[in-house]
Every structure is written in C-alpha cells, then in structure tokens.
Amino acid sequence: MKNVLVLLPLNEEKKQALRERFPECRFSFDGEKTHTAAQIREADILIGFPKPALIGASERLEFLQLSSSGADAFVKPGVLAPGTLLASVTGAYGQAVGEHAFAMTWELLKKLHLYRDDQAKEIWGDRGTVGTLRGATVLVVGLGDIGSEYARLCKAVGARVIGVKRRPSACPDYVDELGLTDELERYLPQADVVCTVLPGTDKTYHLFNAERFAQMKPGSIFINCGRGTAFDADALAEALRNGPLAAAGTDVTEVEPLPAGHPLWKLENMVVTPHISGGFHLPGTLERIEEICFANLEAFLRGGEIRNIIDFSTGYKK
Amino acid sequence: MKNVLVLLPLNEEKKQALRERFPECRFSFDGEKTHTAAQIREADILIGFPKPALIGASERLEFLQLSSSGADAFVKPGVLAPGTLLASVTGAYGQAVGEHAFAMTWELLKKLHLYRDDQAKEIWGDRGTVGTLRGATVLVVGLGDIGSEYARLCKAVGARVIGVKRRPSACPDYVDELGLTDELERYLPQADVVCTVLPGTDKTYHLFNAERFAQMKPGSIFINCGRGTAFDADALAEALRNGPLAAAGTDVTEVEPLPAGHPLWKLENMVVTPHISGGFHLPGTLERIEEICFANLEAFLRGGEIRNIIDFSTGYKK
Structure with missing residues (x-):
C-alpha cells in the first residue's frame, strides 16, 4: 500500500472520491503552506507543490506530481533523490x-x-x-x-x-x-x-x-x-x-x-503583480489540475502514459 | 466665399492641402480650448468641437461639423440657430x-x-x-x-x-x-x-x-x-x-x-478614467476624423450626401 500525500485544496467529497478511486493507496491531506518534513518523509507519492527545502532528497519518495507548471525548484541538485519521477501540470495554467x-x-x-x-x-x-x-x-x-x-x-x-x-x-x-x-x-x-x-x-x-x-x-x-x-x-x-x-x-x-x-x-x-496569474484564481483551473494529477497517479500505479515528465537535464518536459 | 473655422489640431501641410482642395473657402484655424465667440460669429461653417456656450445660436453659422461622436451638447435649445445643419463623426471613435x-x-x-x-x-x-x-x-x-x-x-x-x-x-x-x-x-x-x-x-x-x-x-x-x-x-x-x-x-x-x-x-x-478613450489618443483617429469632416465639407459645398446628420428630436444621426 502506497502512502500518498496530497497538498491540493480538496473538499471532503473530493477526498472521499479519491479514496474510492485508489483503494491501493493510503491518503493523507495537508496544504501547500502547512505541510511538514515529517509528512514528506512518510510519503511514497506526493501530489501538490511542496516546499523544496523540506523534501531533503527523501529516498522513499518515488513520484512527485507537481501542481505547478514550472518545475525549476525541483530539478536542482539535492532536492529530489536520484530516480525520483517528477511531473508537472503543463496545460492547466x-x-x-x-x-x-x-x-x-x-x-x-x-x-x-x-x-x-x-x-x-x-x-x-x-x-x-x-x-x-x-x-x-x-x-x-x-x-x-x-x-x-x-x-x-x-x-x-x-x-x-x-x-x-x-x-x-x-x-x-x-x-x-x-x-x-x-x-x-x-x-x-x-x-x-x-x-x-x-x-x-x-x-x-x-x-x-x-x-x-x-x-x-x-x-x-x-x-x-x-x-x-x-x-x-x-x-x-x-x-x-x-x-x-x-x-x-x-x-x-x-x-x-x-x-x-x-x-x-x-x-x-x-x-x-505578485505571482498570482496561475494558482487557483481562475475558476476551473483547480479542476484541470486535479484531472492531470490523478490521471498521472493512475498511470503511475497501474501502468499507462505519465504526462509531463520533467527531464532533469533541461528542466522542460521530456 | 465661405468662412470656415477649423478647430482640429492640423499641421501646416494639412492646412495648405485644405486651402488647395477648397479654393471657394476662406479658412481660419484655432484650437478646441483656445477659440473665441468672436471667431465663431464670423464663421459660416465650423469644423471641430466648439464650446457650446460660445456659439450663441449664431445666425450666420450654416453648418457645424463636429469632431465628436456625441452631439448631445449641441441639440439643446438655444445652442444652434434653427436650420443650422449639425453632423457628427460617428465611426471615427x-x-x-x-x-x-x-x-x-x-x-x-x-x-x-x-x-x-x-x-x-x-x-x-x-x-x-x-x-x-x-x-x-x-x-x-x-x-x-x-x-x-x-x-x-x-x-x-x-x-x-x-x-x-x-x-x-x-x-x-x-x-x-x-x-x-x-x-x-x-x-x-x-x-x-x-x-x-x-x-x-x-x-x-x-x-x-x-x-x-x-x-x-x-x-x-x-x-x-x-x-x-x-x-x-x-x-x-x-x-x-x-x-x-x-x-x-x-x-x-x-x-x-x-x-x-x-x-x-x-x-x-x-x-x-477622465473621458480620454476618444479624443485623438489612438494614432489614426485624427486621420479618420479629418476624412469624415472634409468629405462632409465637400458634400455641403458642392452637393452630395452628408454623412451623420444629427436629428435634433432624437439626438441620434438620422
């Protein structure tokens, strides 16, 4: 059973739907601003936009599905352990x-x-x-x-x-x-x-x-x-x-x-303007992000094409 | 010979072109903010946006070709003498x-x-x-x-x-x-x-x-x-x-x-914003205004269809 830490602002209904869609996972939920290093250390999979400094190249983390379009903060040496799969949500913003x-x-x-x-x-x-x-x-x-x-x-x-x-x-x-x-x-x-x-x-x-x-x-x-x-x-x-x-x-x-x-x-x-053009400010954006993130989670767990995998050498998607 | 008072911001070249195009007119030039009641009293034809209070229902004024789209200030009783032809530049702005x-x-x-x-x-x-x-x-x-x-x-x-x-x-x-x-x-x-x-x-x-x-x-x-x-x-x-x-x-x-x-x-x-969306702020606008005004001047002087004649009863063009 995989531990999945989700940092998206989901309501109870959406959390429940996730548990039902992925019974092979143990989900925990927190926010982009409130999560801790201890929570990340327990995660096999992380979905959202974690603070890079808290990841500490966790060996346990297999897959980081970002909720952002940019991945630059996560391709830097020392942030993710070698072999961690990194994907963005290019397309949502x-x-x-x-x-x-x-x-x-x-x-x-x-x-x-x-x-x-x-x-x-x-x-x-x-x-x-x-x-x-x-x-x-x-x-x-x-x-x-x-x-x-x-x-x-x-x-x-x-x-x-x-x-x-x-x-x-x-x-x-x-x-x-x-x-x-x-x-x-x-x-x-x-x-x-x-x-x-x-x-x-x-x-x-x-x-x-x-x-x-x-x-x-x-x-x-x-x-x-x-x-x-x-x-x-x-x-x-x-x-x-x-x-x-x-x-x-x-x-x-x-x-x-x-x-x-x-x-x-x-x-x-x-x-x-203070880096607000993305985020979840435009209604519909969060829904598009969820769609991409959970389709990728399914592909990662059950096989299938994972979209927007980031190439660590260029910082762009492969 | 008609006296034509022009209140558009024209350069010397354009003024000269006007004199050549309309030899049957005596032109005088001034600005929307600087013209006087005395100048208006001498005019048979006025082109531009005069101060309504200075017109004093001049009996001499035959044709007022506005440089504006709105004509509301000029259809009010007492501004123009009965029979004065009024036209706007609908289309330019x-x-x-x-x-x-x-x-x-x-x-x-x-x-x-x-x-x-x-x-x-x-x-x-x-x-x-x-x-x-x-x-x-x-x-x-x-x-x-x-x-x-x-x-x-x-x-x-x-x-x-x-x-x-x-x-x-x-x-x-x-x-x-x-x-x-x-x-x-x-x-x-x-x-x-x-x-x-x-x-x-x-x-x-x-x-x-x-x-x-x-x-x-x-x-x-x-x-x-x-x-x-x-x-x-x-x-x-x-x-x-x-x-x-x-x-x-x-x-x-x-x-x-x-x-x-x-x-x-x-x-x-x-x-x-301070009523600036019209005016001559967008390059090309003044040229469109000139085109309409002088085509109407030609139609008025030599016969032809005058565009954008204002109906005093509705305030809209006829």
Whole structure:
C-alpha cells in the first residue's frame, strides 16, 4: 500500500472520491503552506507543490506530481533523490496565465495603470497617446501552453504574431511567423509588444538583459509571465527609465516577494503583480489540475502514459 | 466665399492641402480650448468641437461639423440657430473607445486595478479569484460603432455576446443574440459583464438606476463608455458597496471633471478614467476624423450626401 500525500485544496467529497478511486493507496491531506518534513518523509507519492527545502532528497519518495507548471525548484541538485519521477501540470495554467498577460498588455497599451494612479489622487487629467493590438506586431518568446494561449488572444484581436521557441516545428495557425529563440535579435526590433513565457532554466536565466532590451523597438512594451529569472531587473529598470521601453509588466520577479524599495515597485511605467496569474484564481483551473494529477497517479500505479515528465537535464518536459 | 473655422489640431501641410482642395473657402484655424465667440460669429461653417456656450445660436453659422461622436451638447435649445445643419463623426471613435472599454473589462476581471493599488504600497499579496471573458456572457447596450467594436472584441476572445439596441434589425455576426433596449430587464440577470455605449439623450438619462443595477447578476461588472448621464452615480456607488456588482469602470461621468471627494473616486472596486478613450489618443483617429469632416465639407459645398446628420428630436444621426 502506497502512502500518498496530497497538498491540493480538496473538499471532503473530493477526498472521499479519491479514496474510492485508489483503494491501493493510503491518503493523507495537508496544504501547500502547512505541510511538514515529517509528512514528506512518510510519503511514497506526493501530489501538490511542496516546499523544496523540506523534501531533503527523501529516498522513499518515488513520484512527485507537481501542481505547478514550472518545475525549476525541483530539478536542482539535492532536492529530489536520484530516480525520483517528477511531473508537472503543463496545460492547466495556459488560460489563466495567458489571459493575465493579455490583460496586462491592454492595461499598459491604454495606460490604465497611470489613470489608476491618478484616480487615487483625484486627478482628472490627460495621459496622452495610447496604443492598440490591432495591426501591432507581438513577439511571443516561448510557445508552450501559456505562450500559445497568449498568442491566440493577440491574434484574435488583430495583432500580427511572431512566435519563437527552442526547437523548429510546424507553424500553428495562431502564429504568423515562427522562429527560434536563438534568432531573438532578428525579431526584437520589429515587435511592439514582447511577451516572454519561459520556464526557469540555465538557458533562460537573464535572457532579457541590457543587450536584449537595447534591441527592442522604441516605445515598445515588455511583458513577462513565466519566471522572474528570465530578465535582469536592473537592466529592465534602466530600459524603462531611459528607453527604449514605454512600459513593462511582470507577474514574477527573481526574488519573491519583491524586496521593499526595489525600483520595479517604484517606476511609474512598470506594473508588478505578485505571482498570482496561475494558482487557483481562475475558476476551473483547480479542476484541470486535479484531472492531470490523478490521471498521472493512475498511470503511475497501474501502468499507462505519465504526462509531463520533467527531464532533469533541461528542466522542460521530456 | 465661405468662412470656415477649423478647430482640429492640423499641421501646416494639412492646412495648405485644405486651402488647395477648397479654393471657394476662406479658412481660419484655432484650437478646441483656445477659440473665441468672436471667431465663431464670423464663421459660416465650423469644423471641430466648439464650446457650446460660445456659439450663441449664431445666425450666420450654416453648418457645424463636429469632431465628436456625441452631439448631445449641441441639440439643446438655444445652442444652434434653427436650420443650422449639425453632423457628427460617428465611426471615427469605434476602435479607440471600444478598445478602451475592452481593456477596462480585462483590468477589472483580472483585478489589475487592485494590484496597482497594492504596488503603490509595495504590498505583495493575493487578491483572490479572477474572472474571464471566455465563456462569459457580455451584454452590450447600444450597438453603434463603439458598441459593435466592443462586441467584436469580446466575441473574438470567446464571450457569448448579447446586444440590445433601440430598433430591431438583422443580427450582426459578432452578436449571438440581439434584443431591444426595452427588453433590458430580461437580459441584465444573465450578463457577467454589462457594457453601455449610449449617446446622451432624454431616453438614456439614468437608464442605469438603482432598479437596473439591482437586476444585474451578483458578481457582475458594469462598464460605461458612452455618456456619463447613462447611469445614476449614487445608485452605482450603492451597487458597488452592497452588491450585486463586483466592480465597475467608466470613462465618463455626469459632471466632468468628477468633483473632488466624489464616491466614484474613492471606491476600491470602481475605476474612473477622465473621458480620454476618444479624443485623438489612438494614432489614426485624427486621420479618420479629418476624412469624415472634409468629405462632409465637400458634400455641403458642392452637393452630395452628408454623412451623420444629427436629428435634433432624437439626438441620434438620422
């Protein structure tokens, strides 16, 4: 009998359904914020988003099914014992995060962040020219589940969409031009909006640095909804102060929470949201996560294809 | 020779082109904020958005071609002499205002206004559940140029769109269900988002009052980008404080600028922008306005169909 520790916020009905579906398991339940190292040491299988530091490379843990899309905190040496199977829930957050990035893009294009600042001071004043996605060129860096959703939305409202990814593939119908991440410098000067949705890996670390920002179009917008390590915060602040960027928005930062007094908090043309675009905020997201997690649990226990297994060497799914 | 006073922000090149295109006119140029009553008294034709109080029902003025979509300030008794021809530029602002309303809708759905407030205080905190337009029901009240553009955008990102208008017509392809403004109470309880884009007329005055807001769905969003007279501000504030509304956004208010200390400035779940969604903020808008204005000038001078003539009895174009 396998010990399964579940850290998803499930109600009693769902817990009971799980016990009935998997009689070969002994389930225990806790929360992402409240679980302990002792609970993890007892687990053969863990489902949810545990604190990496509490796992201690447990030899007992056979399978960690994350409730997140990103797996970067768990591929680092010493977190999981060699041979532990790691899977993510790529696919569950596409809509939620893609829409958040899309909403942020419109917020910045229409200067709604500046008008919100003015509202707090009861200022009825004109902030000047605004932008649009109609006819604009949008560069999406990373065409996974989230990037694809964002690309679809931009295309639907009239943007020309360029997508870049690690490896060549057929061009999806919601992308006008498909390129490789290695060709970024060719595409950056063309884009009115650049949106990065990259996982946190060695290769994506500070991909957006001073050099990349300098290649961007004057007056363009930078959006980041992947990992906070994808951009150099000092370089971004500089590109917002002295150009070429008109504005930027991110849902993630390299250090979270963003430290007090950090320039990204303060710059008027920078919008920061506190890593909330994923999570369970969009109704339906938790259900999609449960579906993927428990289908993988079934495949792991009874044989079948486990989806979204993470390759420890790249940090991406295999 | 006709005296034509133009209040559009034209550069020298465009002024010269006008003189060449219309040799039968004597042009003078000024701005919307700087023109005087004396200038208006000399004009046979006026193009732009004059201050209504300065017109003084000038007997000399034959044709007022507005640079605005709304004509409500000019159909009031005593503003124009009887017989003065009045035309608007319906069509020029559809994209700009429709997109602004769309951006505001996403801002409220994703709580970006609250996260912006938090950013000012350097608060890294979770604001809970968010919404989406995918699968949501959007009710568009007023299907003119702006309402149609908003409807198209919502439909493109997956919403079910209900449109209501004054008079029956064929259902456009970007609307799923078409009804009449008189049937509002049938549609209000179904809508996750209600967007009103109505001109300021006797019939639309405080159309959204306490009764209408009470008919709306709990947790729904109200957006207004037509005229500030379309809703009762006290009733809206009450619906935001005690439900059923989750949030609201408006680009226009009954009194502009919105008076200091007004509840709409202060309510956390209310977003106000200072009547900037139209104007010349979106590049391309001024060019569209010029096109309509000068095509109408040509039709007026040389014969031809004048577009967007305003009916003084309804306040709508004929």
